[in-house]
Amino acid sequence: MDLIYMRSFLEVARCQSFTKAAENLGYVQSSVTAQIQKLENEYGVVLFERYGRSIRLTSAGEQLHDTFERILQIYDDSKRLIARQAKGNLEIGTIESLMAFYLPPLFHRFLQSFPDINLQVNPLVEAAILQSVRNGHLDLGIVIDLPITDNDLESIIIRQEPLVLVAKPEHPLGSTDRIDIAELEGQFLITTEQGCTYRAAFERLLGQHGVTYHIHHEFGSLEAIKQCVSYGLGIALVPHIAVIRELAEQRLVTLPFVHPDITFYTQIVHHKKKWLNPAIRHLIELLTETDDVAVAPGSVALQTARYGQ
Amino acid sequence: MDLIYMRSFLEVARCQSFTKAAENLGYVQSSVTAQIQKLENEYGVVLFERYGRSIRLTSAGEQLHDTFERILQIYDDSKRLIARQAKGNLEIGTIESLMAFYLPPLFHRFLQSFPDINLQVNPLVEAAILQSVRNGHLDLGIVIDLPITDNDLESIIIRQEPLVLVAKPEHPLGSTDRIDIAELEGQFLITTEQGCTYRAAFERLLGQHGVTYHIHHEFGSLEAIKQCVSYGLGIALVPHIAVIRELAEQRLVTLPFVHPDITFYTQIVHHKKKWLNPAIRHLIELLTETDDVAVAPGSVALQTARYGQ
DNA sequence: GCGTTTCCATCGAAAAAAATGATGATTGCC
DNA sequence: GGCAATCATCATTTTTTTCGATGGAAACGC
Numbered sequence: 001m002d003l004i005y006m007r008s009f010l011e012v013a014r015c016q017s018f019t020k021a022a023e024n025l026g027y028v029q030s031s032v033t034a035q036i037q038k039l040e041n042e043y044g045v046v047l048f049e050r051y052g053r054s055i056r057l058t059s060a061g062e063q064l065h066d067t068f069e070r071i072l073q074i075y076d077d078s079k080r081l082i083a084r085q086a087k088g089n090l091e092i093g094t095i096e097s098l099m100a101f102y103l104p105p106l107f108h109r110f111l112q113s114f115p116d117i118n119l120q121v122n123p124l125v126e127a128a129i130l131q132s133v134r135n136g137h138l139d140l141g142i143v144i145d146l147p148i149t150d151n152d153l154e155s156i157i158i159r160q161e162p163l164v165l166v167a168k169p170e171h172p173l174g175s176t177d178r179i180d181i182a183e184l185e186g187q188f189l190i191t192t193e194q195g196c197t198y199r200a201a202f203e204r205l206l207g208q209h210g211v212t213y214h215i216h217h218e219f220g221s222l223e224a225i226k227q228c229v230s231y232g233l234g235i236a237l238v239p240h241i242a243v244i245r246e247l248a249e250q251r252l253v254t255l256p257f258v259h260p261d262i263t264f265y266t267q268i269v270h271h272k273k274k275w276l277n278p279a280i281r282h283l284i285e286l287l288t289e290t291d292d293v294a295v296a297p298g299s300v301a302l303q304t305a306r307y308g309q
Numbered sequence: 310m311d312l313i314y315m316r317s318f319l320e321v322a323r324c325q326s327f328t329k330a331a332e333n334l335g336y337v338q339s340s341v342t343a344q345i346q347k348l349e350n351e352y353g354v355v356l357f358e359r360y361g362r363s364i365r366l367t368s369a370g371e372q373l374h375d376t377f378e379r380i381l382q383i384y385d386d387s388k389r390l391i392a393r394q395a396k397g398n399l400e401i402g403t404i405e406s407l408m409a410f411y412l413p414p415l416f417h418r419f420l421q422s423f424p425d426i427n428l429q430v431n432p433l434v435e436a437a438i439l440q441s442v443r444n445g446h447l448d449l450g451i452v453i454d455l456p457i458t459d460n461d462l463e464s465i466i467i468r469q470e471p472l473v474l475v476a477k478p479e480h481p482l483g484s485t486d487r488i489d490i491a492e493l494e495g496q497f498l499i500t501t502e503q504g505c506t507y508r509a510a511f512e513r514l515l516g517q518h519g520v521t522y523h524i525h526h527e528f529g530s531l532e533a534i535k536q537c538v539s540y541g542l543g544i545a546l547v548p549h550i551a552v553i554r555e556l557a558e559q560r561l562v563t564l565p566f567v568h569p570d571i572t573f574y575t576q577i578v579h580h581k582k583k584w585l586n587p588a589i590r591h592l593i594e595l596l597t598e599t600d601d602v603a604v605a606p607g608s609v610a611l612q613t614a615r616y617g618q
Numbered sequence: 619g620c621g622t623t624t625c626c627a628t629c630g631a632a633a634a635a636a637a638t639g640a641t642g643a644t645t646g647c648c
Numbered sequence: 649g650g651c652a653a654t655c656a657t658c659a660t661t662t663t664t665t666t667c668g669a670t671g672g673a674a675a676c677g678c
Contacts, residue, residue, distance in 0.1 A: 278351075
């Protein structure tokens with residue numbers, strides 16, 4: 001009897017749905033069916049009454065719901081208890097935008113579970129991150145990129161990362177409904193540094209459509225870019241999370257530009273051969289569980305990211 | 310994380326030995342090693358300090374020992390709780406000797422876990438048992454036989470069943486050290502009925518060695534056989550368990566006769582296709598767990614008899 | 619009412635995990 | 649120093665799990 005069956009059971013009960021539970025857990029629906037059937041066999045009872053559309057716990061199911069919660073509680077507690085005693089270093093690399101707007105609360109939560117782990121976070125450009133992960137200098141990398149496929153590297157997609165084109169509030173393109181690529185002709189771009197994948201993709205896209213543009217500045221610092229944009233020195237392509245506050249305060253506006261080629265993903269990268277100790281696994285779990293993954297190309301994310309138990 | 314790992318862990322801790330734990334659990338030693346290693350990986354700690362010969366729990370191991378006990382306790386309780394609510398019939402067949410001397414306490418324990426199961430036990434001769442199990446009239450058969458191999462039937466060996474040749478206390482052969490088959494020449498045998506496998510094997514053995522003998526009576530009843538033997542009407546081959554009391558009270562003595570061809574096993578037989586509901590599984594567990602299995606041909610017994618979890 | 623969609627179950631194939639048996643290394647024992 | 653016992657490791661086989669595709673049944677929308 002595997003503990004994951006119990007977790008699946010609880011999730012099915014919570015969602016009142018095999019399908020939803022499967023999605024949340026990163027399984028295919030038939031797998032969840034199979035898992036529940038295992039439980040049902042093991043106990044020799046039916047756990048869910050399957051009506052046409054909806055399901056309901058049987059009385060045995062309710063009794064066991066309780067049991068499973070208790071068991072998993074104890075188990076999870078024991079994991080935490082042991083984890084708290086873990087010592088060591090955990091070195092990760094990530095890009096500035098994630099470092100600044102996404103990761104801090106997660107790191108905070110991580111350190112609550114692993115107070116004695118020395119977590120070192122290096123802000124780097126993506127190429128450096130991938131290289132350091134590959135040669136083992138970093139335990140983990142967190143980047144924004146197209147889905148990474150690599151012989152040495154394993155990538156776990158966390159979520160699609162919306163990128164937005166921002167401009168100062170009075171920008172002429174801001175009032176249109178939808179911007180065609182051609183309309184970007186002649187614009188001044190404030191860009192992140194060379195080597196930034198989404199900058200590269202954006203420039204490539206413009207180039208393919210014969211759109212000419214001016215690079216205004218190349219900044220490593222997002223803060224600087226936002227400042228320049230808000231002063232009207234140009235427009236910039238940045239992760240949505242990086243400008244949420246500025247948008248809310250109307251110091252910046254998004255330009256209604258979308259294009260499938262600029263569909264990027266926040267992803268965790270680690271060496272395929274690397275043994276993931278509980279600290280690393282926990283961090284990955286934190287990263288993956290936070291966001292509902294509504295990702296385009298299959299639910300690669302959660303399926304790859306099932307650790308533990 | 311599978312609950313069986315926790316059980317293995319506890320057993321290893323209890324036995325202070327991987328090897329012994331493996332034997333008790335019906336695993337091979339390397340499997341237990343692998344299971345403990347899984348736990349160790351999962352928690353990222355070493356659970357046992359391996360000294361040269363002996364092992365000892367680490368501090369993390371001790372903490373988890375507690376945890377696992379609690380989890381398994383809850384789990385087992387939940388199994389029992391659900392089991393108590395099980396209703397239905399469970400029809401088994403067995404031979405008289407087992408029915409009289411071995412099974413009653415087990416049935417008693419079984420009914421404590423499954424009070425609402427209607428357990429019906431039919432005393433039959435072995436051939437009838439096998440046939441009824443084959444055609445589905447019986448859920449389970451418990452017999453004494455050579456290891457059964459059958460296309461339709463699954464056999465689970467519980468233990469080797471010592472058979473002894475008994476005689477009245479003053480019997481002349483009783484004083485010898487070791488009886489050769491030839492010495493049985495001319496003896497009067499009190500036998501169980503036709504169709505009894507160990508009787509058949511015994512007679513075959515005598516026949517092969519050209520030993521002539523007299524059948525004195527054919528009884529279905531062990532009680533009658535024992536009476537006849539104690540009155541000196543002949544000798545009899547019976548399961549040791551059936552005459553323990555008589556031997557203790559010195560109303561009978563065993564004759565020092567052993568022969569490899571009369572190595573019999575108490576075994577559970579069920580149809581291969583049959584789905585074993587929790588009640589049946591529990592009964593099988595009770596039957597298998599009671600005895601330390603010190604069985605000659607591999608540990609078929611426990612290996613076949615691992616149900617649940 | 620009738621197609622459509624939404625669910626869960628089933629099935630075969632592929633992938634992953636577990637168990638085994640043989641072997642090796644280490645330690646303690648005589 | 650050889651022997652026996654014990655746990656680890658490895659390759660292989662067996663079993664289990666997962667996936668993906670399909671099917672059927674019930675609700676939904678028009």
